[in-house]
Structures are given as C-alpha cells and as structure tokens.
Amino acid sequence: MAGTLEAWPFDPALDAGETLAWVQSEGVVALAAVRLREGLAGTPEPVRRAFEDAARAEAARLLMRQAEARRVLAGFAKAGIPALLLKGSALAYWAWPAPYLRDCVDVDLLFASREAAMAAAALLASDGYLRRQHFGEAATREFLCLRHLPNGSRLEMDMHWDLTGEPLFRGRFGFDELQASSIPLPTLSPDARGLGPVHALLHACVHRASNLASGGGDNLKWLYDLHLVAGGLDEPGWDTLCALAADRGLAGVCVDGFSTTATLFATSLPETAMAALRSASAKEALDPARLREWTYFQRQNLRALPDWPSRARWLWQRLRPTAHYREDVGVTWTGLVTDRLQRAWRQLRRP
C-alpha cells in the first residue's frame, strides 16, 4: 500500500485463503488487488486470482450500496431531511482513487438530531427497513436500519446523530457547523454530501482513537483514509485543522493518528502543522498514547459524563445490550454475560 515493495515479500507457499482473509479483515482487499495487478514480482497465481475475485465481489457490493444510497438520499432530500455521509461512505467518492477500492459494510449517515434520524428511519421503514438499536441511547448516538434482500444479502444504514457515541468525544461538532463546510459528492448522487476535508480528517482521527481500546483502531483501511485525506490537505486546510483540533481538544488524537499513518505510509505531513498540534496536545488532559488501554479509555468515558446517574446509565447500557443486539449477533443472555465477564477480565489483566 505504501508502494515500496517490488516483489512478493512472503513465502510463495503461503495459503491464498489465509492471506486473503487477513487482508479482508483489514478492509483493503481491492486496493491490494490493484497493487498485485500493477505487478509485484513473484506473486503466487492463486493469491493474485483470489484477490481479483474478492475485488470483483467488493465492486458488486459497492454497486448495490450505491444504488440504494442514491434512492435513499433522494427520499431524504424530498422529505427535507438533511443528511451527511460519513467515513468510507463519503471518502470513497473523493479521497480514494476509485470508490470500489474503499471497503465498506454499510452506509454511514449523520443527521441533525435523534429526532431527524427517527424521521429518516420512518421513511426507510416504508421501504422494508427494520430499525435495530443495539445499545440504549445513554450508551450510543446511533441506530441501524437493516433491509434483507431477496437474494440473501442485506443493506445496512447506520444512522448517527453525533460523530461518535463515546462520551469522551461526544458533542465536539454541531451538525450545522459540519453541514456548512460539507462537500457535494456528485459521482454518488446529486443529493449526496459528505464532511468537508478538515472535518473528515478530524473525524477519521476521532474514529480511530475511539476504536483503539477494542483493538480495531489501527485497521489499515482507516489508517489509509487518514493517509489519503491528510496527504491531500492544502495549507489553509492544515491551518483550519490545527485551530479546530486545539479548540475542541483533539490535538492529541490527531498527532497520534498522523504519526501512526506516516510510519506506515510515509504520509507527507507539514512540520509546522505537526508542531502546532504537538504544542496544543501538551495542554490537553487526555493521553492519546494510553487510549489502547481499555481501563484508561473507559475511565475517560466515565469522567466525560456530567454526573453519577449518567455514568450509571451509560455503564448499565454498555454492559446490557438490547434484545436487537442479541438477536442480530445470535447470543443468549447467558452467553453474553459470560463473554462480557471474560472480556472484562482479559482487559483488566492486560498490561
């Protein structure tokens, strides 16, 4: 992905299925297929074929999501419900070299409020979408709308009313502010808009930071988002980003995200901007280097909540997912409680 390899770096006898599964778990299979197609000497033929097939399947899934997103966004526009596309659902259309290269499993949409998201969900319900809420609303700022298709596949719309559900990072940006600097995504639809480059980059840093404690933050797909958007930001964009990051207390997570990305992909980062972010980060209470520690992250989440009743509600709803969650994930109460206790024990014992 960094473009530094000239030959296949692994054992030629490596199992194609295992290689593919690992790359798929990182969400970069179509991108890897392109790199292999461009020519990496010594790539085993079964591996190259497996990646090509997976890239085709990814492109087909994109076509399905794209057609649905166009239809759904037109419906929201007609009903006067503003919505912004988030994460890969938007970045695929302006930051990535081609939309199919950005692996996505769902369409992420941001609404002005929970009420607006509910109104949008009511529209989707008339198309056969089911509203699924996996956690109580003290614990999250999103729900899922899900539609099963006759061919056995399913379409998912993630309906958000904040950029993140983690109390630690909630409420840093208002919808009006995000909408004012949003950008059109004409290759997707005349009704499609995504976060502007600065907000998209800040969101990518926050999203990564929110997922570090669960072990998923350094997913290659998300880091490559950072690489592409940061690499394309102009000087005024960096100035705005530095000012916003300092103002909203996000300088530390930006420095951590950019540094990790630059280590992997040699991302070009302006030194003045990085120095400004480091300086602002030193004044923040949050230690981004400790966000991988589950206990530290959850302590910061608890601290971010205003009072003990809110903390108790958040904790209870995090520990006790809804019946929708149990149905969708396919677990029983007993299995869920055992799993939660085992995970908490593992996290507490983690150095």
Added chain:
Amino acid sequence: MDILSTRLIPSEQAIESRVGDEIVLLHLENGTYYGLDPVGTRIWALLKQDHGPVEICRLLSAEYEVAPETVEQDVRSFLTDLKSHGIVIEG
C-alpha cells in the same frame, strides 16, 4: 432461435462499475454479478451502443483478428449466459 439473431439490450436492473481493465456488472434484483475481461467489456460497450450480436461478432473478428466462427461461438456462449441471468433482455 439463435441468440445471435436476437436483438438484445442491457437490462435496467443491470448496473456497472469499472474495476481496473474490467467491468463488473451487477443485477440489482437477483444479486448476480459478473467480472468482464477486456473482450467481455468490449462486447458490453457495443451492446450499450445498440449494436446487434451479428454486428458485434463482425467487429470483434476484425479487431482481434480471430476466425468469425470462433468469435460467433464465444459471443453466443457469453450472451446466453448474460441473458439467462437477466443482465441483458430481448429488446
């Protein structure tokens, strides 16, 4: 009836995306998808330009310098497959 004598048009349910040198076609309703190699991509482009199967065979035979019988056999098989999955329909 020989499929080469039939007028075929892309189905409204068929959508496409370019993946490198290939085109991926998806039938929205049944979820079937195809990855078309460069020759398949060329046939698809000609179909969209409203060329009939016989004309497509003639053009491909000239472009790729392949015997007309061989091209006809391949195009017949390709179009039959697309038609059986609803990607193309009789127009």
